[in-house]
Amino acid sequence: MRANPRRCPGRPDEGLITISQGESMSSIERLESGPRMSQAVIHNGVVYLAGQVAADCPGAPVKDQARNILERTDKLLAAAGTDKAKLLQVTIWLADMRTFDEMNSVWDKWVVTGSTPARATVEAKLASPGYTVEMSFIAAR
Amino acid sequence: MRANPRRCPGRPDEGLITISQGESMSSIERLESGPRMSQAVIHNGVVYLAGQVAADCPGAPVKDQARNILERTDKLLAAAGTDKAKLLQVTIWLADMRTFDEMNSVWDKWVVTGSTPARATVEAKLASPGYTVEMSFIAAR
C-alpha cells in the first residue's frame, strides 16, 4: 500500500473527531461500537470499558484467561488514548472464587506499582461457561 | 501564621478558574431521592442510576421484565435530562444466565445503533425472588 499523507489507512478522520470532542466536554466517543455494546466509551476524560473476557482462549485456565484479558485491555486502553497506569476502578468477576490467587498472580504483575486502581472482586457465573474470569474497567485518559 | 491579604497561601492565581468550575461541577442533583437510595444522581455531567428492576411486573418472564426495566429507564433518563443514546456503561445481572438470549432480544432492539454503551452481564441472585433481571446505568447528559 502506498502511504498517502492526506488519506491515512484505517480511520482517516479519527484525529479530527477527537479534537472536536476534546473541546466540548459532553461529547461521547465510542470504540468498536457494535449493535449490542461498545468495547470502550469515552466521556469527559473518563474511559469506560465493556466487561472483558478471554475471547482468544475460552476454556483455558484462569491464569491464561487473565493474561489474555489484560493483553486485550492494554490494546483497548491504548486505542482509547490511555493506559493501565491511569486506571480508576476495576470490577473482577470470577466464576470460581477458588481461583482468586491464580488470577492475582497475573494481575499483580500487570498493574503499575504506585498507580493501582480501586478494585472489587466477587464470584459470578459468566455469560459463557468457557469464561472463568471477566473484568470491567474505568480509566482516566 | 500571619494572614496576608495580598499573598494567599497555596496557589493564588488559580482561584478564578476554580470558582466557576467548582460551582457547577461539584453540585449534585438527585431524583426520586428516598431514605435508602436515590433513583438517579447527577454530578459533573454524568448520571448514575440505581439498579433498575421490573417493579411493574415482578414474576413476569425475563423478556417482559427487561422491557419494563428499559421503559422505566427511558423515563428516568429523560427526567435526568438525557437519553439512551448517551449511555456510557451498563451492568446487567441475570438471576439465571440461561436467559441471556431472551434478555438480549429486548436489549438489542432498545439500544441506539452507533451509540451502544460499554456493558457487562453476569449472573447474580437479586434482592427479591420475583426479579430475574436488574440493570445499573451510567450515562452522560
Added chain:
Amino acid sequence: MRANPRRCPGRPDEGLITISQGESMSSIERLESGPRMSQAVIHNGVVYLAGQVAADCPGAPVKDQARNILERTDKLLAAAGTDKAKLLQVTIWLADMRTFDEMNSVWDKWVVTGSTPARATVEAKLASPGYTVEMSFIAAR
C-alpha cells in the same frame, strides 16, 4: 447572620484548596495505594473506592460487618476530602440475600436523608468466606 468578608463561615480556606484541585483536572490521586489495588482513587472531582469489607471483624454477623464497612468508608471518604452526603453510586454484594434487611437496618441509619446515592444490591460469594457483605462506592468531592 451578618456577612463578614474576612471570616467566612465553615472552612475559610476551602476555596484555595479547591482551586488547586480544579486546576489539574486530569491528574489522579491515590490513597492507601498497595501493589494490588488502591483503597481510593480520585480523578476529576470523583472518588472511586475499592470494594470495602469488614476487615476488623471477619466472621461477625452481617449487621456488624456492615457497621464496620461504613465506619471504614467514612474514614476513607474523609481522607479523600469528601463524605457520605456526596455519594453518587454504590454497589452492595451480599454473600446471602437473606441478610438484605439486616444490612439495610445499618445502611438506612448511616445514609444522609436527601443525599442518598443510587444503589444496587445483588448476591455474590466474596473473596474470603469470613466476609458476608462488600460495598463499592463512587462519590463526588
